[in-house]
Amino acid sequence: MSLYSKIIGTGSYLPPRRITNHDLAAQLAEKGIETSDEWIVSRSGIAARHFADTGVQSSDLAVEAAKRALDAAGLQPDEIDLIVMATSTPDHFGGFPSTACVVQRKLGITNGCPAFDVQAVCTGFAYAMTIADNFIKAGAHKKVLVIGAEVFSRILNFDDRTTCVLFGDGAGAVVLSASNEPGILATRLHADGRHSEILCVPGKPSGGMLEGSAFLVMDGQAVFKLAVSVLEKVAHEALEIAGMDSSQLDWLVPHQANVRIMQSTAKKLGLPMEKMVVTVDQHGNTSAASIPLALDQAVRDGRIRPGQNVMMEGVGGGFTWGAVLARM
Template sequence: MTTLRSVVVGTGSGLPARVVTNAELAERVETSDEWIVQRTGIRQRYLADASETTSVLGIRAARAALDDAGLTGDDIDLVICATSTPDHTFPSTATQIQAALGIHAGAAFDLQAVCAGFVFAVSTADKFLATGAARRALVVGAETFSRIVDWEDRTTCVLFGDGAGAIVLEAQDAAGTNADRGVISASLRSDGRHREKLYVDGGPGSTGTTGQLRMEGKEVFRFAVGSVMDVIEDALKMGGATAADLDWFVPHQANKRIIEASADKLGIPRDKVVLTVDRHGNTSAASIPLALDVARRDGRIRRGDLVMIEAIGGGFSWGAALIRW
């Protein structure tokens, strides 16, 4: 008996033109390259100009993913955009991406789980494809966090960058084992009791303003390294795999110390960890698809590799997914 798997058939990136180094940031706020690198591993980030909105970056990444897959908009019948920084309260950024790419079939909608958004979006798309409700999905993570950070707060403004990444998922017949290509398992969690540790202090339904990002860094670090293990272990168990079976670990690119501590806790060798936080900073929902695109295009991630993606975002929401490339 065969089953449907959601197979990655294309990846793409969309980054702003402007690169901002730590040295440049040090001219704006009281910080230094040494301080930022020591605590985060970040050396630079990309910042969007006024014309580079979240949808513009998302369209750029989505188009690159379609080109990589050898497909056009006519081949897509589902668009999901993971973002916390949409161009507008409504309509969704996904519909703007859909229109720009000439996609006229199926549904398009945004999904908001902050930095975990891409993992949530992959899992959601997989449910559509695995049940036959859609044939091919464009899953985008796109953010312009520079619009919501407090540029007077040196502890947070140095962390974030702008960008977008995308993958194309295609429903393909498979045997139903963990040797199949595609999304094998996913585990998602949320716990709203942790809101005060990472949130934005505004919104259309409360203050009528965009608001700015607020974070308790030490608390986020502690939770990210500790509690997120449950979804990783759950996804591995559901997929009939162990951490030793992984070819690549592609976590949310928030902080090098968090990434390395998580990998060490799982017993994953650091040479199996994809690290791009040094060049992109924390791009929230865009960080995992950007990292996947980098590692796929430089030849590290290859067909048949077992890949774990994992992230935690404000709220908190966290999740992990196991994918056979």
């Protein structure tokens, strides 16, 4: 009998502080930087985002999303036997201890289960899901908590209107369980380090200090061009592995970076826009959190239902991209 991994619970969390484009434009105007709601919406589709308060870290957002996913799955924290967390904004400088271990402690999980972080920026959740899926199919773990959480507001340069208006903070989580029924139907991951400099944080630790900038930098045109070219391809790759075609998809849940990229991908897959889950307008780009945030919203509002086929895909710094095809 074949062993599969299946999503049995989803959860998400947004910090309470909501920042509209008008709020952000007013903040930037005080620094002599001109932008507007119209300018931001026309380029990205983003109308608002959430920022974490001072002192709130990725682990704090992750814990809230994880609690909701565990509740939806009907599980207690100690029933989890693996935690895989995707983040580019870990709690600790240098990335250790891993934020996954911090989340494990904050959830009160004391069963000694392994916990680790995955770094693939905006593709992080697809990477984390693929890792968890393979652990389950190998028989190594039965209940896996997969989380994407970010506080990107901490690495934004608010003197650069081309990047600071695009990102937000948040967390999303799923519980994957071993199952005899098909759940994760296919995954496909890629990376191309030749493009590592088009989206990065260039600073490096040196002598206990930061050498260079700790702010995100991005070549927006280069990222846009690459994203549009790879997302359709990786979706088709996942469909081919599963022996399916795009007409069998009920929902597309893409990384929420730019509504134009998302619309282009849906069009190339032959999907009507009504089959695409869009949260970028209210969340901004929450990097590794964006897919699970959007998935949870669509599950909880009743759009995504059991038995439906969902394509999740992302693209991010590294340069990385990937897709996860799941039957809910």
